[in-house]
Amino acid sequence: MLTISRLAAYAGVTVRAVRHYHQIGLLPEPERDRSGYRIYDAAAVVRLIRIRSLADAGVPLARVQELLGAGPEEFAGGVQEIDKDLRAEIRRLQDTRRRLARLAAGEHLALPQSVVDYLDRLRGLGVEERYIEMERDAWIMIAAQVPHRIDAVIAKKHEELDDPDMVKLYGILDEALDWPVDDLRMVEIADLLERLMIRAVEAGEVGGDDGIDDQFVDLLDSTMVESSPGAARLLAILEERGWKGWTRIERVPADRLDTELPPS
């Protein structure tokens, strides 16, 4: 009487969808005629239409079955739950749009505004773009590590930049990285750096817990070291003088300096 394509047409769905519903047990498989064709009756049309009206209303197919067989209050409860899911999904998408808008506005990928401003300040000091990109990548990682504290960290960096020595350092550092490792000016830079560090230690600005794990600090440092031979040289000089690290600089106490040397 009623073939699958007519059934599908009456209910406004595709033949493939009907077969899919059979497969997942949503619509019972009907009788077959002698050549194996499925033959339907009006009840199938009605059930199919009801399935569609639930599905069109956003009910996942997996839940359609229970809702079709449910009494009024179960039905209302189920519908409410589905509506909750829909609301959550909409909120998620709106959130996503907001993030996307921020992305479009600033084109600053993965960086909060404060960091972008900081990098702009470096640019304003005449620091080369190549070096700024290195800084930027490091900040991308740091911001991902401690997003809640990134603004505070950046604020501290801004304070550091109020020191003329720090400005001088940045102004010279990007060139210095390309100098030959035995360039004598490297020692001058190390002196400059050491002065800054000593002042920081005296101001009690060193040693606090910054919430960044040690391995991560190592990663940042090694990136720095690998970026150029000059950088490695600089760190080596400082290490001889009892300073360790770059991202998080620490004073190595004199007595530990010896014990940490590898046993020869």
Added chain:
Amino acid sequence: MLTISRLAAYAGVTVRAVRHYHQIGLLPEPERDRSGYRIYDAAAVVRLIRIRSLADAGVPLARVQELLGAGPEEFAGGVQEIDKDLRAEIRRLQDTRRRLARLAAGEHLALPQSVVDYLDRLRGLGVEERYIEMERDAWIMIAAQVPHRIDAVIAKKHEELDDPDMVKLYGILDEALDWPVDDLRMVEIADLLERLMIRAVEAGEVGGDDGIDDQFVDLLDSTMVESSPGAARLLAILEERGWKGWTRIERVPADRLDTELPPS
């Protein structure tokens, strides 16, 4: 140095996601150590973080690659297009929510309000629930067939119910369907029906194009016939008197009555 799980942790993704990005070419496969483990560097962390910030902003992974490599204006264009998609998706979901709310409000699955009202009127006339369910199923199918005209069709049905004979018919029909087929009262019902039909024909209410295809009418009729032996009997009596169908009743002209008999 950097294993896959640490890389994933730094970027805030799962290990599986990282491998997935390798698979789809979004993140280049890094070197391996001698036991086949992937080893990453800081650049991978940065790239992964950028991938995630785009993906979190709703950019499909398939488009992340182009956007990462795009200049500012391509980037802006791409972002705008993605935002358009997001808006469309949100509208779709909100539409879905509206439909769901209507479903919840009336619990009338797949039926417009006009039909629900009509069924309520029948209920008010004392028609049995069992019969009303049959009607309802038929209306579900009709409403799916001609959704734009369902209200007009129902309005006509309401007019018919203003006729006391029609009320009488409905009041008795549901019981009648259970009577034995040779019950003499069946003929009375047929008389009643015929009177109504003649009046309808005289009022010119028969024969107009109702926009429902013939096969569909046959389906509705056969459902009616199969519902009970009484129904079949009733239709048979009327057919003898020159009336055809139920859903869409037609007068069969006397001269065609003979020619339509099967050649014996």
Added chain:
DNA sequence: TGGAGGGCTGACCCAGCGTCAGGGTCAAGC
């Protein structure tokens, strides 16, 4: 008798991973 227009099953495809299964590797403790 052949072609058109159904119908049938089985299988792959989309996104973005989650989650086994069935291994190998590495560092630490006994």
Added chain:
DNA sequence: GCTTGACCCTGACGCTGGGTCAGCCCTCCA
């Protein structure tokens, strides 16, 4: 030297809701 537990590897299936072949069968009409 052996075990244990934590990682790592690849490969494959699963989810949603069907779309889209492919290859074959069935029926009807000219």
